[in-house]
Amino acid sequence: MNVLVGCTTVNGSTCEIAEHIGARLAEAGVTVDVRPVTRVDRADGHDGFVLGSAVHHQAWLPAAKDFIRDNSTLLRFRPVWLFSVGMPGALRGPWKGPHARKNR
Ligand SMILES: Cc1cc2nc3c(=O)[nH]c(=O)nc-3n(C[C@H](O)[C@H](O)[C@H](O)COP(=O)(O)O)c2cc1C
Numbered sequence: 001m002n003v004l005v006g007c008t009t010v011n012g013s014t015c016e017i018a019e020h021i022g023a024r025l026a027e028a029g030v031t032v033d034v035r036p037v038t039r040v041d042r043a044d045g046h047d048g049f050v051l052g053s054a055v056h057h058q059a060w061l062p063a064a065k066d067f068i069r070d071n072s073t074l075l076r077f078r079p080v081w082l083f084s085v086g087m088p089g090a091l092r093g094p095w096k097g098p099h100a101r102k103n104r
Contacts, residue, residue, distance in 0.1 A: 001030050001031065001047045001048055002030075002031045002032075002033070002045070002046050002047050002048075003025055003030050003031070003032050003033070003046060003047065003048040003049065003050060004032075004033050004035075004040065004043065004046040004048075004049050004050070004051075005018045005019075005021050005022040005025070005032055005033070005034040005035075005050045005051075005052075006018070006035065006036070006037040006040060006049065006050070006051045006052070006067065007034070007035070007036055007037065007051075007052050007053070008036060008037055008038070008052070008053040008054065008060070008061045008063045008064035008067070009036070009053075009054050009061075009085075010054055010056070010061070011054075013054070013085055014052050014053060014054045014085040015034075015036060017052065017083070017085060018034050018050070018052055019034055021034075021050055021052075021083075022034035022050075025050075033046065036063075037051065037063055037064060037067040038063050038067075040067070043067075043070075043071045043074055043075075044074055046078070047078060047079075048078055048079040048080070048081075049075060049078060049079070049080045049081070050080075050081045050082075050083070051064065051067065051068070051080065051081075051082050051083075052064075052082065052083040052084065052085060053065075053084060053085070054084075054085050054086070055084050055085065055086035060084065
């Protein structure tokens with residue numbers, strides 16, 4: 001199986017996590033291609049997908065959403081696993097409070 005581990009990042013941590021995921025899949029015998037989704041030439045060359053994005057303003061980054069939208073027909077018929085990278089402490093308003101209290 002040939003799996004794309006595609007990432008979208010601003011400061012690098014989402015692609016670092018993608019590298020770790022790719023390494024674990026490779027240990028399990030999976031052929032992996034880890035790269036930013038903006039550098040994927042042909043999505044249809046992959047049998048499965050692990051896709052992750054940093055979260056900004058409670059949403060995936062535009063390039064990650066574009067990749068999903070542009071390849072939605074293909075992704076509907078292949079196994080897909082998604083992950084999000086965020087920092088709840090960065091949230092404003094009611095979402096920040098419970099997290100801050102939990103981690104005191
Ligand atoms: C402008 C901005 C908005 C953010 N908004 C959120 C958010 O809504 N929710 C969240 O959990 N983290 C938020 N974060 C935190 C980032 O998701 C976090 O720093 C993440 O590690 C960034 O990943 P990256 O290093 O791959 O870019 C925000 C960060 C920035 C700079």
